[in-house]
Amino acid sequence: MPQQKFRISRYDPVQDRAYEEEFDVEVTPGQTVLDALNLIKWEQDGTLSLRMSCRHAICGSCAIKVNGQSKLACQTQVDAAQDRADANGVIAIGPMGAQTVIKDLVVDTTKFMSQFERAQTWLQPPEGQDPPQREYRQSKDSFDHWSHASSCIHCGACYSDCTVAEIDDNFLGPAALAKAYRFVMDDRDSQHDERLEMLSGSGGIWDCTRCYMCVQACPKDVLPMDAIMELRTEAIKSGKTGNHGTRHSKAFAGGVKKRGRLDEATLPVLSAGIRPGAIPELLGYTPGAIRLLRSRKLFAAAKRHGASKEGRREIKRIFEEVEDQKHHDDMDAVAFETLHEEALKAH
Protein backbone atom coordinates (compact mmCIF):
# COMPACT_ATOMS: atom_id res chain seq x y z
CA MET A 1 0.00 0.00 0.00
CA PRO A 2 1.36 3.44 -0.87
CA GLN A 3 2.49 5.77 1.88
CA GLN A 4 1.08 9.28 1.96
CA LYS A 5 2.64 12.06 3.99
CA PHE A 6 0.33 14.55 5.74
CA ARG A 7 1.51 17.81 7.30
CA ILE A 8 -0.99 18.84 9.98
CA SER A 9 -1.18 22.33 11.49
CA ARG A 10 -1.74 21.70 15.19
CA TYR A 11 -2.48 23.85 18.20
CA ASP A 12 -2.05 22.94 21.86
CA PRO A 13 -4.25 25.26 23.97
CA VAL A 14 -2.65 24.20 27.26
CA GLN A 15 0.79 25.44 26.23
CA ASP A 16 -0.63 27.95 23.71
CA ARG A 17 1.64 26.42 21.08
CA ALA A 18 1.00 26.27 17.32
CA TYR A 19 3.15 23.82 15.37
CA GLU A 20 3.22 21.54 12.36
CA GLU A 21 3.61 17.79 12.51
CA GLU A 22 4.06 15.25 9.73
CA PHE A 23 2.52 11.79 9.64
CA ASP A 24 2.90 8.92 7.15
CA VAL A 25 -0.22 6.90 6.48
CA GLU A 26 -0.74 3.81 4.35
CA VAL A 27 -3.68 4.64 2.13
CA THR A 28 -5.79 2.44 -0.09
CA PRO A 29 -7.56 3.76 -3.19
CA GLY A 30 -10.90 5.35 -2.36
CA GLN A 31 -9.95 6.30 1.19
CA THR A 32 -10.95 9.77 2.29
CA VAL A 33 -8.92 12.37 4.11
CA LEU A 34 -11.13 11.71 7.15
CA ASP A 35 -10.19 8.01 6.99
CA ALA A 36 -6.53 9.01 6.95
CA LEU A 37 -6.95 11.42 9.88
CA ASN A 38 -8.73 8.72 11.89
CA LEU A 39 -5.91 6.28 11.16
CA ILE A 40 -3.46 8.87 12.48
CA LYS A 41 -5.58 9.43 15.60
CA TRP A 42 -6.23 5.75 16.29
CA GLU A 43 -2.82 4.32 15.45
CA GLN A 44 -0.24 7.09 15.81
CA ASP A 45 -1.32 9.98 18.03
CA GLY A 46 -4.53 9.84 20.06
CA THR A 47 -4.18 13.49 21.05
CA LEU A 48 -5.03 14.71 17.54
CA SER A 49 -8.36 16.56 17.79
CA LEU A 50 -10.88 16.81 14.96
CA ARG A 51 -14.65 16.98 14.52
CA MET A 52 -16.58 14.28 12.67
CA SER A 53 -19.90 12.54 12.79
CA CYS A 54 -21.87 11.20 9.81
CA ARG A 55 -19.09 10.46 7.29
CA HIS A 56 -21.68 11.05 4.53
CA ALA A 57 -21.27 14.79 3.78
CA ILE A 58 -24.57 15.49 5.54
CA CYS A 59 -23.77 16.60 9.09
CA GLY A 60 -21.27 19.31 8.18
CA SER A 61 -18.95 18.57 11.13
CA CYS A 62 -15.66 17.72 9.46
CA ALA A 63 -14.84 20.85 7.40
CA ILE A 64 -11.09 21.49 7.47
CA LYS A 65 -8.49 22.97 5.13
CA VAL A 66 -6.90 20.52 2.71
CA ASN A 67 -3.96 22.06 0.84
CA GLY A 68 -5.26 25.49 1.82
CA GLN A 69 -8.82 24.97 0.58
CA SER A 70 -11.79 24.32 2.86
CA LYS A 71 -13.39 20.94 2.29
CA LEU A 72 -15.34 18.23 4.09
CA ALA A 73 -12.71 15.67 5.14
CA CYS A 74 -15.24 12.87 4.59
CA GLN A 75 -16.02 14.00 1.04
CA THR A 76 -12.43 14.45 -0.12
CA GLN A 77 -10.53 11.42 -1.33
CA VAL A 78 -6.82 11.24 -0.64
CA ASP A 79 -6.26 10.67 -4.37
CA ALA A 80 -7.97 13.97 -5.19
CA ALA A 81 -6.04 15.78 -2.47
CA GLN A 82 -2.77 14.46 -3.94
CA ASP A 83 -3.44 16.51 -7.09
CA ARG A 84 -2.83 19.66 -5.08
CA ALA A 85 -0.15 18.39 -2.73
CA ASP A 86 3.07 20.43 -2.46
CA ALA A 87 6.14 19.84 -4.63
CA ASN A 88 7.20 16.97 -2.32
CA GLY A 89 3.79 15.30 -2.50
CA VAL A 90 2.85 16.26 1.06
CA ILE A 91 -0.86 16.97 1.70
CA ALA A 92 -1.32 19.96 4.02
CA ILE A 93 -4.11 19.74 6.59
CA GLY A 94 -5.23 22.61 8.80
CA PRO A 95 -8.18 24.00 10.73
CA MET A 96 -10.79 26.23 9.06
CA GLY A 97 -9.99 29.91 8.62
CA ALA A 98 -11.77 33.07 9.81
CA GLN A 99 -12.40 31.42 13.20
CA THR A 100 -10.41 30.90 16.39
CA VAL A 101 -8.75 27.51 16.80
CA ILE A 102 -9.70 25.66 20.01
CA LYS A 103 -7.38 22.69 19.48
CA ASP A 104 -5.72 21.21 16.37
CA LEU A 105 -8.44 20.96 13.70
CA VAL A 106 -11.30 22.10 15.95
CA VAL A 107 -12.40 25.74 15.65
CA ASP A 108 -14.86 27.82 17.68
CA THR A 109 -17.92 28.11 15.39
CA THR A 110 -19.79 30.59 17.64
CA LYS A 111 -19.07 33.59 15.39
CA PHE A 112 -20.08 31.70 12.24
CA MET A 113 -23.31 30.41 13.78
CA SER A 114 -24.22 33.82 15.23
CA GLN A 115 -24.36 35.28 11.72
CA PHE A 116 -27.54 33.29 11.00
CA GLU A 117 -29.22 34.90 13.99
CA ARG A 118 -28.12 38.36 12.82
CA ALA A 119 -29.51 37.61 9.35
CA GLN A 120 -32.79 36.29 10.88
CA THR A 121 -32.76 33.18 8.76
CA TRP A 122 -36.11 31.72 9.69
CA LEU A 123 -39.55 31.96 8.12
CA GLN A 124 -41.52 35.02 9.19
CA PRO A 125 -45.10 34.59 7.97
CA PRO A 126 -47.56 37.52 7.97
CA GLU A 127 -48.49 38.64 11.50
CA GLY A 128 -52.04 38.85 12.80
CA GLN A 129 -53.26 35.86 10.81
CA ASP A 130 -54.22 32.52 12.25
CA PRO A 131 -51.65 29.92 11.27
CA PRO A 132 -52.86 27.51 8.60
CA GLN A 133 -54.48 24.21 9.68
CA ARG A 134 -51.60 22.27 8.17
CA GLU A 135 -48.27 23.62 6.91
CA TYR A 136 -47.44 26.93 5.26
CA ARG A 137 -47.60 25.97 1.59
CA GLN A 138 -45.32 27.53 -0.96
CA SER A 139 -45.47 27.53 -4.73
CA LYS A 140 -43.37 25.13 -6.78
CA ASP A 141 -41.98 28.02 -8.84
CA SER A 142 -40.69 29.75 -5.73
CA PHE A 143 -39.11 26.56 -4.41
CA ASP A 144 -37.51 25.65 -7.73
CA HIS A 145 -35.89 29.05 -7.93
CA TRP A 146 -34.03 28.91 -4.60
CA SER A 147 -33.96 25.21 -3.69
CA HIS A 148 -30.19 24.97 -4.30
CA ALA A 149 -29.67 27.42 -1.43
CA SER A 150 -31.64 25.21 0.97
CA SER A 151 -28.97 22.50 0.64
CA CYS A 152 -26.69 24.25 3.15
CA ILE A 153 -25.41 21.96 5.93
CA HIS A 154 -23.78 24.77 7.96
CA CYS A 155 -20.34 23.20 7.66
CA GLY A 156 -18.68 26.62 7.50
CA ALA A 157 -16.39 25.79 4.55
CA CYS A 158 -17.52 28.93 2.71
CA TYR A 159 -17.07 31.14 5.76
CA SER A 160 -13.65 29.59 6.35
CA ASP A 161 -12.44 30.58 2.87
CA CYS A 162 -14.30 33.92 2.69
CA THR A 163 -11.77 36.68 2.04
CA VAL A 164 -13.94 39.23 3.88
CA ALA A 165 -14.91 37.12 6.92
CA GLU A 166 -11.19 36.52 7.40
CA ILE A 167 -10.63 40.21 8.20
CA ASP A 168 -14.05 41.53 9.24
CA ASP A 169 -16.29 39.98 11.95
CA ASN A 170 -19.07 42.37 10.95
CA PHE A 171 -19.56 40.67 7.57
CA LEU A 172 -22.51 38.28 7.67
CA GLY A 173 -20.61 35.90 5.39
CA PRO A 174 -21.65 33.66 2.50
CA ALA A 175 -23.64 31.00 4.40
CA ALA A 176 -25.87 33.39 6.37
CA LEU A 177 -26.41 35.57 3.30
CA ALA A 178 -27.31 32.55 1.15
CA LYS A 179 -29.76 31.47 3.85
CA ALA A 180 -31.20 35.00 3.96
CA TYR A 181 -31.58 34.84 0.17
CA ARG A 182 -33.60 31.67 0.56
CA PHE A 183 -36.10 33.55 2.78
CA VAL A 184 -36.14 36.71 0.67
CA MET A 185 -37.14 34.54 -2.30
CA ASP A 186 -39.62 32.40 -0.30
CA ASP A 187 -43.15 33.50 -1.25
CA ARG A 188 -44.51 32.53 2.21
CA ASP A 189 -42.32 35.07 3.97
CA SER A 190 -43.69 38.50 4.90
CA GLN A 191 -40.39 40.32 5.44
CA HIS A 192 -39.13 40.55 1.84
CA ASP A 193 -38.52 44.32 1.88
CA GLU A 194 -37.39 44.56 5.52
CA ARG A 195 -34.87 41.80 4.93
CA LEU A 196 -33.49 43.50 1.81
CA GLU A 197 -33.20 46.81 3.67
CA MET A 198 -31.20 45.15 6.45
CA LEU A 199 -29.07 43.10 4.03
CA SER A 200 -28.21 46.27 2.06
CA GLY A 201 -26.64 47.78 5.19
CA SER A 202 -23.25 47.41 6.85
CA GLY A 203 -21.84 43.86 6.84
CA GLY A 204 -24.33 42.79 4.18
CA ILE A 205 -24.50 42.09 0.47
CA TRP A 206 -22.44 45.10 -0.66
CA ASP A 207 -19.43 44.12 1.49
CA CYS A 208 -18.85 40.94 -0.57
CA THR A 209 -15.74 41.19 -2.78
CA ARG A 210 -17.10 38.68 -5.33
CA CYS A 211 -14.01 36.49 -4.98
CA TYR A 212 -15.92 33.21 -5.65
CA MET A 213 -14.08 31.44 -2.79
CA CYS A 214 -17.43 30.36 -1.26
CA VAL A 215 -18.79 28.95 -4.53
CA GLN A 216 -15.59 26.96 -4.93
CA ALA A 217 -15.56 25.76 -1.30
CA CYS A 218 -19.23 24.80 -0.86
CA PRO A 219 -19.58 20.99 -0.79
CA LYS A 220 -23.32 21.23 -1.45
CA ASP A 221 -23.50 23.56 -4.47
CA VAL A 222 -25.38 26.26 -2.59
CA LEU A 223 -23.66 28.84 -4.87
CA PRO A 224 -23.52 31.36 -1.98
CA MET A 225 -21.92 34.22 -3.91
CA ASP A 226 -24.44 33.90 -6.71
CA ALA A 227 -27.16 34.15 -4.04
CA ILE A 228 -25.52 37.35 -2.76
CA MET A 229 -25.41 38.76 -6.31
CA GLU A 230 -29.08 37.91 -6.81
CA LEU A 231 -29.90 39.65 -3.52
CA ARG A 232 -28.20 42.77 -4.91
CA THR A 233 -30.36 42.66 -8.03
CA GLU A 234 -33.49 42.00 -5.96
CA ALA A 235 -32.62 44.83 -3.53
CA ILE A 236 -32.11 47.35 -6.34
CA LYS A 237 -35.36 46.23 -7.99
CA SER A 238 -37.14 46.66 -4.64
CA GLY A 239 -35.93 50.24 -4.33
CA LYS A 240 -33.14 49.70 -1.77
CA THR A 241 -30.95 52.03 -3.79
CA GLY A 242 -29.62 54.52 -1.20
CA ASN A 243 -26.24 52.82 -0.98
CA HIS A 244 -22.82 52.95 -2.55
CA GLY A 245 -23.22 49.61 -4.30
CA THR A 246 -26.29 50.67 -6.26
CA ARG A 247 -24.79 54.02 -7.20
CA HIS A 248 -21.61 52.27 -8.33
CA SER A 249 -23.48 49.75 -10.49
CA LYS A 250 -25.70 52.42 -12.09
CA ALA A 251 -22.78 54.81 -12.70
CA PHE A 252 -20.66 51.99 -14.13
CA ALA A 253 -23.44 50.97 -16.52
CA GLY A 254 -24.11 54.61 -17.44
CA GLY A 255 -20.49 55.05 -18.54
CA VAL A 256 -20.57 51.88 -20.64
CA LYS A 257 -23.86 52.95 -22.25
CA LYS A 258 -22.27 56.22 -23.37
CA ARG A 259 -18.80 55.14 -24.47
CA GLY A 260 -18.96 51.36 -24.59
CA ARG A 261 -16.18 51.18 -22.01
CA LEU A 262 -15.65 51.78 -18.33
CA ASP A 263 -15.34 55.49 -17.58
CA GLU A 264 -12.63 55.61 -14.92
CA ALA A 265 -12.69 59.41 -14.86
CA THR A 266 -16.26 59.91 -13.64
CA LEU A 267 -16.99 56.64 -11.79
CA PRO A 268 -15.66 57.58 -8.32
CA VAL A 269 -17.61 60.87 -8.31
CA LEU A 270 -20.88 59.28 -9.44
CA SER A 271 -20.46 56.37 -7.00
CA ALA A 272 -19.98 58.78 -4.10
CA GLY A 273 -23.27 60.44 -5.06
CA ILE A 274 -24.82 63.65 -3.78
CA ARG A 275 -25.02 63.17 -0.01
CA PRO A 276 -23.31 64.39 3.18
CA GLY A 277 -20.53 61.75 3.16
CA ALA A 278 -19.56 62.29 -0.47
CA ILE A 279 -16.97 65.03 0.04
CA PRO A 280 -14.86 63.14 2.64
CA GLU A 281 -15.11 60.02 0.47
CA LEU A 282 -13.79 61.91 -2.56
CA LEU A 283 -11.06 63.63 -0.53
CA GLY A 284 -9.94 60.16 0.52
CA TYR A 285 -9.00 59.51 -3.12
CA THR A 286 -6.68 62.52 -3.31
CA PRO A 287 -3.38 60.85 -2.27
CA GLY A 288 -4.04 57.99 -4.70
CA ALA A 289 -4.91 60.43 -7.47
CA ILE A 290 -1.67 62.34 -6.88
CA ARG A 291 0.31 59.11 -7.16
CA LEU A 292 -1.52 58.28 -10.40
CA LEU A 293 -0.75 61.76 -11.65
CA ARG A 294 2.95 61.27 -11.01
CA SER A 295 3.08 58.02 -12.98
CA ARG A 296 0.97 59.69 -15.72
CA LYS A 297 -1.76 57.08 -15.18
CA LEU A 298 -4.34 59.73 -14.41
CA PHE A 299 -3.96 61.22 -17.89
CA ALA A 300 -4.36 57.78 -19.40
CA ALA A 301 -7.62 57.29 -17.46
CA ALA A 302 -8.84 60.80 -18.26
CA LYS A 303 -8.48 60.17 -21.99
CA ARG A 304 -11.64 58.07 -21.62
CA HIS A 305 -10.96 55.51 -24.32
CA GLY A 306 -14.20 54.32 -25.90
CA ALA A 307 -15.45 51.67 -28.28
CA SER A 308 -15.41 52.43 -32.02
CA LYS A 309 -18.18 54.65 -33.36
CA GLU A 310 -20.17 51.69 -34.78
CA GLY A 311 -19.59 49.80 -31.56
CA ARG A 312 -20.93 52.64 -29.42
CA ARG A 313 -24.05 52.88 -31.57
CA GLU A 314 -24.85 49.18 -31.15
CA ILE A 315 -24.00 49.14 -27.44
CA LYS A 316 -26.32 52.08 -26.84
CA ARG A 317 -29.06 50.33 -28.81
CA ILE A 318 -28.67 47.20 -26.65
CA PHE A 319 -28.94 49.27 -23.44
CA GLU A 320 -32.09 50.97 -24.71
CA GLU A 321 -33.70 47.72 -25.87
CA VAL A 322 -33.01 45.99 -22.56
CA GLU A 323 -34.27 48.96 -20.53
CA ASP A 324 -37.44 48.92 -22.57
CA GLN A 325 -37.86 45.17 -22.49
CA LYS A 326 -37.61 45.08 -18.70
CA HIS A 327 -41.04 46.62 -18.48
CA HIS A 328 -42.60 43.59 -20.17
CA ASP A 329 -40.43 40.74 -19.23
CA ASP A 330 -38.37 39.96 -16.18
CA MET A 331 -35.17 38.78 -17.83
CA ASP A 332 -33.18 39.05 -14.60
CA ALA A 333 -35.00 36.11 -13.07
CA VAL A 334 -34.41 34.14 -16.28
CA ALA A 335 -30.71 35.05 -16.13
CA PHE A 336 -30.39 33.71 -12.56
CA GLU A 337 -32.43 30.58 -13.27
CA THR A 338 -30.14 29.86 -16.21
CA LEU A 339 -27.12 30.38 -13.99
CA HIS A 340 -28.44 27.93 -11.34
CA GLU A 341 -29.29 25.34 -13.98
CA GLU A 342 -25.99 25.47 -15.85
CA ALA A 343 -23.83 25.75 -12.73
CA LEU A 344 -25.50 22.77 -11.04
CA LYS A 345 -25.35 20.76 -14.26
CA ALA A 346 -21.60 21.29 -14.34
CA HIS A 347 -21.16 19.56 -10.97
Place this chain on the structure above:
Amino acid sequence: MKYAFWPGCVARGAAPELYKSTLAVAKHIGIELDELEAAACTGAGIISDADPYLQDVLNARTLAIAEQKNLPLMDICSTCIGVHSLAREKLENLDYRARINERLAPEGLEYTGTVEPRHLLWIILEDLEEGKLKHLIRKPLEELKLGPFYGCYILRPERVLGFDKHPHRRRSLEAVIELVGATTVTYDGMTKCCGFPILTSNKKNSLTMTGTHLAEATDKGADALVTPCPLCHLNLDAQQADAAKVVDRKLDLPILHIPQLLGLAMGLEPEDLGMNRHVVDTQPLLEKAHIL
Protein backbone atom coordinates in the same frame (compact mmCIF):
# COMPACT_ATOMS: atom_id res chain seq x y z
CA MET B 1 -0.80 33.03 -35.16
CA LYS B 2 -3.62 35.51 -35.03
CA TYR B 3 -6.03 36.31 -32.20
CA ALA B 4 -9.11 38.42 -31.67
CA PHE B 5 -7.77 40.67 -28.92
CA TRP B 6 -9.90 42.10 -26.13
CA PRO B 7 -7.69 44.48 -24.08
CA GLY B 8 -10.36 45.32 -21.48
CA CYS B 9 -11.00 48.83 -20.20
CA VAL B 10 -8.22 49.23 -17.65
CA ALA B 11 -5.43 48.36 -20.09
CA ARG B 12 -6.83 51.16 -22.30
CA GLY B 13 -7.19 53.40 -19.24
CA ALA B 14 -5.24 53.56 -15.98
CA ALA B 15 -2.89 50.68 -16.85
CA PRO B 16 -1.52 51.79 -20.24
CA GLU B 17 1.71 49.89 -19.52
CA LEU B 18 -0.23 46.61 -19.79
CA TYR B 19 -1.52 47.51 -23.25
CA LYS B 20 1.86 48.72 -24.42
CA SER B 21 3.75 45.68 -23.15
CA THR B 22 1.17 43.28 -24.59
CA LEU B 23 1.61 44.77 -28.07
CA ALA B 24 5.41 44.76 -27.73
CA VAL B 25 5.61 41.14 -26.61
CA ALA B 26 3.05 39.93 -29.17
CA LYS B 27 5.06 41.59 -31.95
CA HIS B 28 8.30 40.08 -30.64
CA ILE B 29 6.84 36.56 -30.47
CA GLY B 30 5.13 36.92 -33.84
CA ILE B 31 1.52 36.94 -32.64
CA GLU B 32 -0.88 39.04 -34.68
CA LEU B 33 -3.58 40.85 -32.70
CA ASP B 34 -6.92 41.94 -34.16
CA GLU B 35 -8.21 44.33 -31.49
CA LEU B 36 -11.97 44.25 -30.91
CA GLU B 37 -12.57 47.99 -31.21
CA ALA B 38 -16.35 47.61 -31.39
CA ALA B 39 -16.67 45.42 -28.28
CA ALA B 40 -18.04 46.61 -24.93
CA CYS B 41 -16.75 46.48 -21.38
CA THR B 42 -17.57 43.10 -19.77
CA GLY B 43 -19.50 44.86 -17.02
CA ALA B 44 -17.02 43.31 -14.57
CA GLY B 45 -19.83 41.73 -12.53
CA ILE B 46 -20.94 45.27 -11.63
CA ILE B 47 -23.45 45.98 -14.41
CA SER B 48 -24.96 42.60 -13.49
CA ASP B 49 -25.66 43.82 -9.94
CA ALA B 50 -28.52 45.83 -11.41
CA ASP B 51 -29.03 43.93 -14.64
CA PRO B 52 -27.53 40.46 -15.24
CA TYR B 53 -29.27 39.99 -18.59
CA LEU B 54 -27.76 43.20 -19.97
CA GLN B 55 -24.27 42.12 -18.92
CA ASP B 56 -24.75 38.74 -20.59
CA VAL B 57 -25.86 40.43 -23.85
CA LEU B 58 -22.78 42.65 -23.88
CA ASN B 59 -20.46 39.65 -23.41
CA ALA B 60 -22.31 37.42 -25.88
CA ARG B 61 -21.79 40.24 -28.37
CA THR B 62 -18.03 40.32 -27.76
CA LEU B 63 -17.82 36.54 -28.15
CA ALA B 64 -19.97 36.72 -31.30
CA ILE B 65 -17.69 39.37 -32.82
CA ALA B 66 -14.70 37.07 -32.26
CA GLU B 67 -16.67 34.19 -33.80
CA GLN B 68 -17.51 36.32 -36.84
CA LYS B 69 -13.80 36.99 -37.31
CA ASN B 70 -13.23 33.25 -36.97
CA LEU B 71 -10.36 33.89 -34.56
CA PRO B 72 -9.50 32.55 -31.10
CA LEU B 73 -10.17 35.16 -28.40
CA MET B 74 -7.42 36.55 -26.17
CA ASP B 75 -8.10 38.43 -22.91
CA ILE B 76 -5.40 40.09 -20.82
CA CYS B 77 -7.38 40.64 -17.63
CA SER B 78 -8.44 38.14 -14.94
CA THR B 79 -11.75 39.92 -14.52
CA CYS B 80 -12.49 39.88 -18.25
CA ILE B 81 -11.63 36.19 -18.62
CA GLY B 82 -13.85 35.37 -15.64
CA VAL B 83 -16.85 37.38 -16.82
CA HIS B 84 -16.53 36.10 -20.39
CA SER B 85 -16.28 32.51 -19.14
CA LEU B 86 -19.28 32.87 -16.81
CA ALA B 87 -21.38 34.36 -19.61
CA ARG B 88 -20.32 31.52 -21.88
CA GLU B 89 -21.53 28.95 -19.34
CA LYS B 90 -24.98 30.53 -19.17
CA LEU B 91 -25.10 30.74 -22.96
CA GLU B 92 -24.80 26.94 -23.10
CA ASN B 93 -28.50 27.07 -22.26
CA LEU B 94 -30.09 27.25 -25.72
CA ASP B 95 -33.28 28.99 -24.58
CA TYR B 96 -31.27 31.71 -22.89
CA ARG B 97 -28.92 31.94 -25.86
CA ALA B 98 -31.92 32.59 -28.11
CA ARG B 99 -33.14 35.37 -25.79
CA ILE B 100 -29.67 36.92 -25.95
CA ASN B 101 -29.27 36.54 -29.70
CA GLU B 102 -32.47 38.56 -30.17
CA ARG B 103 -30.47 41.59 -29.05
CA LEU B 104 -27.54 40.78 -31.37
CA ALA B 105 -29.56 40.10 -34.53
CA PRO B 106 -30.09 43.77 -35.55
CA GLU B 107 -26.33 44.03 -35.89
CA GLY B 108 -26.07 40.86 -37.93
CA LEU B 109 -24.36 38.98 -35.11
CA GLU B 110 -25.17 35.57 -33.65
CA TYR B 111 -23.43 33.81 -30.79
CA THR B 112 -23.04 30.11 -31.64
CA GLY B 113 -20.85 28.88 -28.79
CA THR B 114 -17.72 28.02 -30.76
CA VAL B 115 -15.30 30.56 -29.30
CA GLU B 116 -13.38 29.86 -26.08
CA PRO B 117 -12.02 32.98 -24.37
CA ARG B 118 -8.50 32.51 -23.05
CA HIS B 119 -6.07 34.69 -21.13
CA LEU B 120 -2.67 35.63 -22.57
CA LEU B 121 -1.18 33.74 -19.62
CA TRP B 122 -2.79 30.49 -20.78
CA ILE B 123 -2.15 31.15 -24.46
CA ILE B 124 1.59 31.53 -23.84
CA LEU B 125 1.65 28.13 -22.15
CA GLU B 126 -0.79 26.35 -24.45
CA ASP B 127 -0.24 27.63 -27.98
CA LEU B 128 3.49 28.27 -28.21
CA GLU B 129 6.02 25.53 -28.59
CA GLU B 130 8.14 25.13 -25.49
CA GLY B 131 11.32 25.11 -27.54
CA LYS B 132 10.44 28.37 -29.26
CA LEU B 133 9.55 30.00 -25.95
CA LYS B 134 12.80 28.92 -24.31
CA HIS B 135 14.69 30.22 -27.32
CA LEU B 136 13.02 33.62 -26.88
CA ILE B 137 14.08 33.91 -23.23
CA ARG B 138 17.40 35.62 -23.82
CA LYS B 139 17.78 37.31 -20.46
CA PRO B 140 16.62 34.82 -17.82
CA LEU B 141 15.66 36.66 -14.62
CA GLU B 142 17.66 34.34 -12.42
CA GLU B 143 18.29 36.94 -9.74
CA LEU B 144 14.60 37.52 -9.04
CA LYS B 145 12.24 35.96 -6.53
CA LEU B 146 8.70 36.55 -7.70
CA GLY B 147 5.36 36.06 -6.02
CA PRO B 148 2.32 35.13 -8.12
CA PHE B 149 -0.87 37.15 -7.62
CA TYR B 150 -3.66 35.58 -9.66
CA GLY B 151 -6.79 37.66 -9.19
CA CYS B 152 -9.98 35.78 -8.38
CA TYR B 153 -11.62 35.23 -11.73
CA ILE B 154 -8.76 33.44 -13.45
CA LEU B 155 -9.01 30.81 -10.67
CA ARG B 156 -12.67 30.65 -9.68
CA PRO B 157 -15.19 29.24 -10.24
CA GLU B 158 -13.08 26.41 -11.69
CA ARG B 159 -16.01 24.83 -13.52
CA VAL B 160 -16.13 27.66 -16.10
CA LEU B 161 -12.36 28.02 -16.61
CA GLY B 162 -11.57 24.70 -18.28
CA PHE B 163 -9.48 23.45 -15.34
CA ASP B 164 -10.72 19.89 -15.85
CA LYS B 165 -9.30 19.86 -19.39
CA HIS B 166 -6.28 22.05 -18.56
CA PRO B 167 -5.25 21.31 -14.96
CA HIS B 168 -2.00 23.25 -15.52
CA ARG B 169 -4.06 26.48 -15.42
CA ARG B 170 -4.19 26.21 -11.62
CA ARG B 171 -0.47 26.94 -11.52
CA SER B 172 -0.06 28.93 -14.71
CA LEU B 173 1.66 31.87 -12.99
CA GLU B 174 4.22 29.66 -11.30
CA ALA B 175 4.86 28.06 -14.72
CA VAL B 176 5.52 31.46 -16.34
CA ILE B 177 7.77 32.57 -13.49
CA GLU B 178 9.73 29.35 -13.96
CA LEU B 179 9.78 29.89 -17.72
CA VAL B 180 11.53 33.25 -17.37
CA GLY B 181 14.13 31.71 -15.08
CA ALA B 182 13.03 33.39 -11.83
CA THR B 183 12.25 31.72 -8.51
CA THR B 184 8.63 31.44 -7.34
CA VAL B 185 7.74 32.65 -3.86
CA THR B 186 4.43 31.14 -2.70
CA TYR B 187 2.28 32.64 0.06
CA ASP B 188 -1.30 32.26 1.34
CA GLY B 189 -2.61 35.48 -0.19
CA MET B 190 -1.61 34.70 -3.76
CA THR B 191 -5.01 33.23 -4.65
CA LYS B 192 -7.11 35.59 -2.55
CA CYS B 193 -8.91 38.83 -3.37
CA CYS B 194 -6.76 41.94 -3.90
CA GLY B 195 -9.53 44.10 -2.41
CA PHE B 196 -10.14 46.19 -5.52
CA PRO B 197 -13.87 45.42 -5.97
CA ILE B 198 -14.68 47.05 -2.61
CA LEU B 199 -12.10 49.87 -2.77
CA THR B 200 -14.73 52.58 -3.07
CA SER B 201 -17.39 50.97 -0.86
CA ASN B 202 -15.29 49.62 2.04
CA LYS B 203 -11.84 51.12 1.78
CA LYS B 204 -10.60 49.78 5.11
CA ASN B 205 -11.38 46.15 4.23
CA SER B 206 -10.08 46.62 0.70
CA LEU B 207 -6.71 48.02 1.77
CA THR B 208 -6.39 45.54 4.65
CA MET B 209 -6.53 42.77 2.05
CA THR B 210 -4.04 44.52 -0.24
CA GLY B 211 -1.63 45.32 2.59
CA THR B 212 -1.81 41.86 4.14
CA HIS B 213 -0.93 40.11 0.88
CA LEU B 214 1.89 42.56 0.10
CA ALA B 215 3.33 42.20 3.60
CA GLU B 216 3.13 38.41 3.49
CA ALA B 217 4.86 38.24 0.10
CA THR B 218 7.54 40.65 1.35
CA ASP B 219 8.12 38.49 4.44
CA LYS B 220 8.52 35.43 2.24
CA GLY B 221 11.28 37.21 0.34
CA ALA B 222 9.55 38.29 -2.87
CA ASP B 223 11.31 41.02 -4.90
CA ALA B 224 8.11 41.74 -6.82
CA LEU B 225 4.68 40.29 -7.59
CA VAL B 226 3.38 39.26 -11.02
CA THR B 227 -0.32 39.51 -11.86
CA PRO B 228 -2.50 38.69 -14.86
CA CYS B 229 -5.12 41.21 -13.65
CA PRO B 230 -4.87 44.98 -14.19
CA LEU B 231 -7.55 45.56 -11.52
CA CYS B 232 -5.41 43.74 -8.95
CA HIS B 233 -2.54 45.84 -10.24
CA LEU B 234 -4.44 49.03 -9.42
CA ASN B 235 -4.81 48.04 -5.78
CA LEU B 236 -1.43 46.36 -5.34
CA ASP B 237 0.55 49.12 -7.07
CA ALA B 238 -1.37 52.41 -7.05
CA GLN B 239 -2.91 51.86 -3.60
CA GLN B 240 0.21 50.33 -2.03
CA ALA B 241 1.14 53.43 -0.03
CA ASP B 242 -2.33 53.68 1.52
CA ALA B 243 -2.44 49.92 2.13
CA ALA B 244 0.90 50.20 3.96
CA LYS B 245 -0.66 52.72 6.36
CA VAL B 246 -3.71 50.53 7.00
CA VAL B 247 -1.60 47.47 7.91
CA ASP B 248 1.07 49.65 9.55
CA ARG B 249 3.94 48.26 7.52
CA LYS B 250 6.61 49.66 5.26
CA LEU B 251 5.91 48.27 1.80
CA ASP B 252 7.92 48.67 -1.39
CA LEU B 253 7.00 45.87 -3.75
CA PRO B 254 6.86 46.46 -7.53
CA ILE B 255 3.96 44.74 -9.31
CA LEU B 256 4.56 43.42 -12.82
CA HIS B 257 2.06 42.56 -15.55
CA ILE B 258 2.55 39.21 -17.36
CA PRO B 259 3.75 40.71 -20.68
CA GLN B 260 6.20 42.94 -18.79
CA LEU B 261 7.74 39.87 -17.15
CA LEU B 262 7.95 38.05 -20.48
CA GLY B 263 9.27 41.12 -22.28
CA LEU B 264 12.06 41.72 -19.77
CA ALA B 265 13.17 38.09 -20.04
CA MET B 266 13.05 38.35 -23.84
CA GLY B 267 15.41 41.31 -23.69
CA LEU B 268 12.95 44.05 -24.69
CA GLU B 269 13.62 47.60 -23.51
CA PRO B 270 12.01 48.38 -20.13
CA GLU B 271 10.58 51.60 -21.53
CA ASP B 272 8.87 49.74 -24.37
CA LEU B 273 7.17 47.67 -21.67
CA GLY B 274 5.99 50.73 -19.76
CA MET B 275 8.16 49.94 -16.73
CA ASN B 276 8.37 53.70 -16.10
CA ARG B 277 4.58 53.97 -15.74
CA HIS B 278 4.31 52.29 -12.34
CA VAL B 279 3.49 53.96 -9.04
CA VAL B 280 5.93 51.77 -7.10
CA ASP B 281 9.36 52.40 -8.65
CA THR B 282 10.55 49.42 -10.70
CA GLN B 283 14.12 50.70 -11.13
CA PRO B 284 15.67 48.84 -8.14
CA LEU B 285 14.10 45.62 -9.41
CA LEU B 286 15.54 46.15 -12.89
CA GLU B 287 18.94 46.81 -11.35
CA LYS B 288 18.74 43.64 -9.32
CA ALA B 289 17.91 41.71 -12.49
CA HIS B 290 20.95 43.36 -14.18
CA ILE B 291 18.69 44.96 -16.78
CA LEU B 292 19.63 48.54 -15.91
